[in-house]
Amino acid sequence: MVHQEDNSITGSSVNPKIWFITGTSRGFGRVWTEAILKRGDKVAATARKLESIADFKEKYGENVLTLELDVTDHDQVKAAVEQAHAHFGKLDIIFNNAGYSLVGTIEEASINEVRELYETNIYGPLAVIKAALPLLRKQGGGHILGTSSNLGHVTLPVIGYYCSSKWAFEAIHESLAEEIKSFGIKVTIIEPGAYATEFGSQESLKFSDGMNHYEDFKAGFFGQLTNMERGNPDATPEAIFKVVDSENPPLRFFLGSHNLPWVKKSYEERLATWEEWGPVSNAAQDL
Numbered sequence: 130m131v132h133q134e135d136n137s138i139t140g141s142s143v144n145p146k147i148w149f150i151t152g153t154s155r156g157f158g159r160v161w162t163e164a165i166l167k168r169g170d171k172v173a174a175t176a177r178k179l180e181s182i183a184d185f186k187e188k189y190g191e192n193v194l195t196l197e198l199d200v201t202d203h204d205q206v207k208a209a210v211e212q213a214h215a216h217f218g219k220l221d222i223i224f225n226n227a228g229y230s231l232v233g234t235i236e237e238a239s240i241n242e243v244r245e246l247y248e249t250n251i252y253g254p255l256a257v258i259k260a261a262l263p264l265l266r267k268q269g270g271g272h273i274l275g276t277s278s279n280l281g282h283v284t285l286p287v288i289g290y291y292c293s294s295k296w297a298f299e300a301i302h303e304s305l306a307e308e309i310k311s312f313g314i315k316v317t318i319i320e321p322g323a324y325a326t327e328f329g330s331q332e333s334l335k336f337s338d339g340m341n342h343y344e345d346f347k348a349g350f351f352g353q354l355t356n357m358e359r360g361n362p363d364a365t366p367e368a369i370f371k372v373v374d375s376e377n378p379p380l381r382f383f384l385g386s387h388n389l390p391w392v393k394k395s396y397e398e399r400l401a402t403w404e405e406w407g408p409v410s411n412a413a414q415d416l
Contacts, residue, residue: 145169145170145171145192146165146170146171146222147170147171147172147173147217147218147219147220147221147222148162148165148171148172148173148220148221148222148223148224149172149173149210149213149214149220149224149257149261150162150173150174150175150224150226151175151198151200151224151225151226151253151257152175152176152200152226152227152228152276153172153174153175153176153182153185154176154177154181154182155181155326156326156362157226157276157324157362157365158176158226158227159182160362160363160365160366161224161226162174162182162185162193164366164369164370165366166185166188166189166192166193168370169192170192171193171194171217172185172189172192172193172194173193173194173196173209173212173213173217173220174193174194174195175195175197175198175209175227176195176197176198177197177198178197179196179197182195183195194212194213194216194217196209196213200249200253200254200256200257201248201249201252201253203252203256206253206256206257206260207256209260210223210257210261210264211260214264219268220261220264220265220268220271221271222271222272222274223258223265223271223273223274224274224276225253225254225257225258225273225274225275225276226276227249227253228249228250228276228294229246229249229250229334229335230288230334230335231243231288231290231291231334231335231336231337232287232288232334232335232336232337233287233290233336233337233338233339234286234287234289234337234340234343234346234347235289235290236340236342236343237337237338237339237340237343238290238337239337242290242335242337243290245335246291246294247294247297250291250294250295250298251294251298251301258273261273262309262314265312266309266312266314269312270312270313270314270315271313271314272314272315272316272317272373272378273302273309273314273315273316273317274316274317274318274319274369274372274373275298275302275316275317275318275319276319276321277295277298277299277302277318277319277320278292278295278320278321278322279321279322279385279387279388279391279392280292280295281295281296281298281299281318281320282296282299282320282392282396283391285350286346286350287346287347287350287351298318299318299381302316302318302380303380306380315378316380317373317378317382318380318381318382319369319372319384320381320382320383320384321360321365321385322360322383322384322385322386322388322391323357323358323359323360323385323387324359324360324362324365324384325359325360325361325362326362358387360384360385360386360387365384368384369384
C-alpha cells in the first residue's frame with residue numbers, strides 16, 4: 130500500500146514537486162527523501178546499491194522511482210537523469226547530495242585518493258548538472274540544489290582535501306547560478322554544519338595511510354571532534370522545504386545554528402589581515 134502523505138510538513142500533494150536526488154541510502158539523503166515523500170512530493174531516489182533504497186518503493190509506491198547510480202559513471206548519470214525525467218514527465222528539483230570525506234593530512238593522502246574524492250564530490254555532481262540542464266531549459270525552469278558544508282567557507286586540518294572539494298563545489302555553483310538565471314533555473318547551495326548522521330561512518334569516510342609524524346596531531350584533532358556538538362538531522366527537512374518553496378531562494382543556505390558565528394569570525398580575520406597588509410598590496414599595483 131502506498132504511504133499516505135503527512136500534510137503537517139510544509140507543502141501539499143495538490144501540486145507535488147518532483148525531485149531527483151543522489152545519495153539517498155543514508156544520512157541526509159535518506160532523511161530528506163523520506164520527508165519529501167511524506168509531504169506528498171515525488172522522488173527519483175538514487176544510490177550505488179538499489180537494495181539499500183528498496184524500502185522507499187515498498188512504502189511510497191508510484192511516488193518514488195528508485196535507480197541504481199554511481200555518480201562517477203557519467204554515462205549512467207545521464208541515463209538515470211533522462212529516465213527519471215521521462216518517468217515523471219518533468220524534474221523540478223535536482224539535488225546533488227552524494228559525497229564522502231577523505232581523512233588524512235595533506236602529506237599523507239595520495240594523489241589517487243584525492244582524484245577519487247573529486248570524482249565523487251565534484252565531477253559526479255557536474256555530470257548530474259550537465260545531464261539535467263538541457264531538460265530544465267526545455268521545460269522552462271527548475272531548481273538545482275547541492276549539499277556542500279560550512280567547510281566550503283572554512284577549513285579543518287586532517288580533512289583538508291574534503292574541505293577543498295567543497296570550496297570548489299561552492300565556486301562552481303556560484304558561477305552556474307549567474308549563467309543559468311535567464312533560463313528560469315535557480316541554484317541553492319545547502320551548507321550543513323555538524324550533524325549526527327552516518328556521514329562519519331566507515332561507509333562515508335576513506336582513510337589515507339598514516340605517517341608517524343602526524344600521530345599526536347591527529348589524536349588531538351579526533352579528540353576535539355568527539356566533543357563537538359551535533360545537530361539532529363530530523364530537524365532539517367522543514368528548512369529545506371522553505372528553501373525550495375520560496376519564490377526567491379538564497380544562493381547559499383546555512384543548515385544549523387553554529388555555522389554563521391564560525392564563518393563570520395573567519396571572514397573577520399581575513400578582512401583584518403587584508404587591511405593590515407593593504408599598503409603593501411596597494412604598492413604592488415603600479416610603478
